[in-house]
Amino acid sequence: MMKIAVFASGNGSNFQSLVEANIDASIDLLVCDKPGAYVEQRAEKNGIDIFSFSAKKFPSKADFEEKILAELRQRNIDLLVLAGYMRLVGPTLLSEFEGKIINIHPSLLPSFPGLDAIGQAFDANVKVSGVTIHFVDAGMDTGPIIAQEPVKIEEKDTKEDVQRKIQALEHDLYPKTIQHVISQWQRSVN
Ligand code: GRF
Numbered sequence: 001m002m003k004i005a006v007f008a009s010g011n012g013s014n015f016q017s018l019v020e021a022n023i024d025a026s027i028d029l030l031v032c033d034k035p036g037a038y039v040e041q042r043a044e045k046n047g048i049d050i051f052s053f054s055a056k057k058f059p060s061k062a063d064f065e066e067k068i069l070a071e072l073r074q075r076n077i078d079l080l081v082l083a084g085y086m087r088l089v090g091p092t093l094l095s096e097f098e099g100k101i102i103n104i105h106p107s108l109l110p111s112f113p114g115l116d117a118i119g120q121a122f123d124a125n126v127k128v129s130g131v132t133i134h135f136v137d138a139g140m141d142t143g144p145i146i147a148q149e150p151v152k153i154e155e156k157d158t159k160e161d162v163q164r165k166i167q168a169l170e171h172d173l174y175p176k177t178i179q180h181v182i183s184q185w186q187r188s189v190n
Helices: 013-020 038-045 061-074 091-096 117-123 159-189
Strands: 002-007 025-032 049-052 079-082 101-105 128-135 145-152
Touching: 002 013, 002 159, 013 025, 013 038, 013 159, 025 038, 025 061, 038 049, 049 061, 061 091, 079 159, 101 159, 117 128, 117 159, 128 159, 145 159
Parallel strands: 002 025, 002 079, 025 049, 079 101
Antiparallel strands: 101 128, 128 145
């Protein structure tokens, strides 16, 4: 069975939806760069190993990514799933997991990359935003798109309404898309 490490830094609602979904893979590690984030409690409750680190305790990104890499290798992790990991992935992880890192972003990329995508869309008064799932490359929310779905923004919607709609879609689309990618890989090796 394929082994997944989820990278998350915050609340972890997407982490939870992945844990609860029926994916043909095991989630064997949470990588968290915000020690104490709520997502760690979710991992503990589900008996999932946690590697938690504080970037500022390392001299460089390469140093903490080497440490992450050791944790991934030790568990034979195949796939990295980013779910609210608020950092760019550096060359250390990218070179070892090329084409094996997936991210979810709460907008229809290439619109509204970067921080607070929901706020950016809301402030721009767009009528449609959505969710994008893509392979990760060295850029900020760039990389080949795997799946994308729209969310309508109504006149009466507050930013919180938009956030609720987008998160509900994320919790459905992320597990489905990861299952789809895994099924494709399984077909290609068989
Ligand atoms: C999600 O909206 C995801 O798209 C973005 O970060 C957020 C994480 O939320 N990359 P949560 O921690 O999974 O609740």
